[in-house]
Amino acid sequence: MGIDLPLVWMVIIGFGLMMYVIMDGFDLGIGMLLPLIRNREDRDRMVNTVAPVWDGNETWLVLGGAGLLAAFPTAYSILLSALYFPLILMLIGLILRGVAFEFRFKADDAHKPFWDRAFTWGSFIATLSQGIALGSIINGFTVSNLVFAGGAFDFLSPFSMFTGLCLLVAYALLGATWLVMKTDGFVQGQMRRAAQLLVVALLVAIAIVSVWTPLAHPGIARRWFSFPNIAFFSPVPILVLFTSWALVRSLRRDGQAKPFVLTLFLLFLGYTGLLISIWPNIVPPSVSFRDAAGPAQSMGFTLVGALLIIPFILTYSAWSYFVFRGKIGNDEGYH
């Protein structure tokens, strides 16, 4: 076959992870923003904006894992064992968050606040773990003979803790702008205020990461500042600043869907920055996606399904969003 299978699979997995970051990003963000709203009915509205779609959003994470196992089994085995603690904690967080969707409606009144807290803590834990995992991937792992050879706590570093914080801010901003789009009245007003603070926090975070990353990782610095990459890169800071400005402006001027769309663009910029930083490695600093590629028969077989089925998935997922479009009113969901 003339198809560059490992490359195509990198694109598919990259796309799947981006879908996950965006879609479960706002779900998790809502969990983190829940403590800002005290009133139970308002909290229900916030949760109800994603109740019909969160499961589909989370499925992109399963696709990321399964796709990685199918196409790059070596990378899957190195990354998942290297990230043992953060991933287990992420799963625990996602369990608490996931069951809280149902449990917080079903518990008796005395226990409802408990499941609200589980929803929030689960979201925090899952997001922080993902951010830490991200940072430690940028840091890289000790690998010998394509097997993880480092220690159980190698993932823990000031840099990875900081990327954990960055992801908290990013998901919270996604959640806040999602809620601006899907609610009105008091909740929307609160989220507009929260989102403006979060934009500033995210800008600071992006600035620090942009300085810290090349300083701590000479390899990434070379990749960033060599020609022609630098030419592609140079507009990115300007785009980030411009998008943030437009975002704040829209938040102040009664923008409904626009803040969310701009946040998506902002995250997309950050995501591409990350990809460029580690490309072509799949397990930095030494294992490239070609080293980790699985059998061509495995990649080819799965590719047929992925290309045929993903368009259908996108179609019916979009339909589900369409069915539940519009603002979630206070009356909605109550009888």
Place this chain on the structure above:
Amino acid sequence: MFGLSSLELSRMQFAFTVSVHIIFPAITIGLASFLAVLEALWLWKKQRVYYDLYQFWMHVFAVNFGMGVVSGLVMAYEFGTNWSQFSSVAGGITGPLLAYEVLTAFFLEAGFLGVMLFGRDKVGPGLHFFATVMVAVGTLISTTWILASNSWMQTPQGFSIVNGRAIPVNWLEVIFNPSFPFRLAHMTVAAYLSTALFVGASGAWHLLKGHSTDAVRTMLSMAMWMIVIVAPIQIFLGDAHGLNTLKYQPAKIAAIEGHWENKGDSSPLVLVGFPDMEAEVTRAAVEVPRLGSILLTHSLHGQIPPLKSFPKSDRPNSSIVFWTFRLMAGLGFLMALLGLWAAVLRARKRLYTSRLFLRFATLMGPSGLVALLAGWMTTEIGRQPWVVYGLLRTENAVSNHSAAAVSATLAIFVAVYVFVFGTGVSYMLKLVAKGPYGVRGADMSEPGQARRPARPLSATPDNIDPAITK
């Protein structure tokens, strides 16, 4: 932790997380199909009872489904976190099967679940029914892929080994490996049977409490029809699966039977006993002459390879699988008995009134899940010491973690699972106890007419507790 190695702890962690997980998809598979049938009956016959039952079981389904999703997510990652050598060696085969499961099943279920649970007043009845059917189909597709993967690990074929890794050569052979059709049929029917027993027990419990409504009687009746038809089929499928296992994994069958050596011209069936792996005997054995030959070879003089014909290092733990198998098979026959009894009572028009029968049906509620877990343990412990049969030993599949690290995560999993899923199951049982009568706020005698007033976007009614304190 307690002097256990990282390997043993990883096995415990996987066994614990998968055993808790498997309960939820089993009920999801059964309830999704049940709901599709109920909605079809409602659209067709326009009888209120089917709508009430749909709404009632949908609430239980929603809680159960959520727990299945989050506990299943763990499984997709544990292959790598704890079994990285397995992923590295066999990922080229199990990975694509898992990826197909995600693409064809998980997204389908998730994509239509929202409309199924919350979309009743947003889409028409036809489209809502379509969503229910898609969710049900998704659960069955999911079953198919995951059992193809599991079966390949039990009876691998269609691959070659290159540089120590399994490379797929023929995907049809990989998927349709020798044990796949048997395992798929046995497991799918087990899910249906477990759900029918659960639904039937719910109906029987309500009848015992004196709640003899149309909906309660209908759900008992539907469950008992399912059991009387399916329980005998399951016994037949189990027998066929056993013979298939004998052909491809004879050590597993020898361990199940506590059969150490061949003597005379036929094998007895050990009814009960205590297989001793060290002494290589089955202690306190109660045997029926010739029955082993008859059951396992369907002939008077056939014999099976005994445990002693396998090297000690290749023998699965007979002390465990001997009993897990008997637990499963014994419950299976009790299920068939329950179905038969129901049929007799139905003919005599006493199905809803015989208290003895209703008590038995209530007691049998969890039996499907217990049997399913026991059967699962039999087949999984019975394929040890291999993780991919004859190809990769479990001890060579594990990640390189310290025992302390795995102890920590195992402790976290046990604490969180017991608390979270224990709570969830108690919520499910409370919902069941609430009963399918008088679904609040629903006033809909015909499909499409008078759309329901908006419900909470939780698929489950708020605050179920007061109903329990009656």
